[in-house]
Amino acid sequence: MGVRGSGLTHIRYGHATRPTELSLVCPRCAAEMRATQPSSTTRVSAGDCTAGWNEPWALACTACTYRKRGATWDELRETSALFYRADVAGVTLWAWNRAHLTMLLGVLEGHPPAGPLLYFSTYMRRQWLVRTRRAAFARAARRMLAGARAR
Ligand SMILES: [Zn+2]
Secondary structure, three states: OOOOOOOHHHOOOOOOEEEOEEEEEOOOOOOEEEEEOHHHHOOOEEEOOOHHHHOOEEEEEOOOOOEEEEEOHHHHHHHOOEOEEEEEOOEEEEEOOHHHHHHHHHHHOOOOOOOHHHHHHHHOOHHHHOHHHHHHHHHHHHHHHHHHHHO
């Protein structure tokens, strides 16, 4: 998987709401790195019209000692790649974080879980929901969830 050069800028942003917690690729060891904002403890999402949008991000790798504070959203978009990404027959399945991926899996398998992240299901790509492809996307999601757990 091309870790570098596959930054967040490659993700199409058709919306102005995003989570306050992201799972990114650690620049040092390529494991899962969590990016959080101060409001992560109280809210799962921030809109671009809210104060929370511009809060600084704190980065912490789940596998090595890499830490960084004070990162801006623009820096993350330019330098970081989402950790949960998988290519399925030429279409990229991606998720902001583990909870989001779990929610996507539920939707793909026909039983969307209740919860605050269900809000983001409205942004699911139509390509992911094509009936003949759902099973393949669901398998990819399960693989990613299982792989991350094994770390
Ligand atoms: Zn690391």
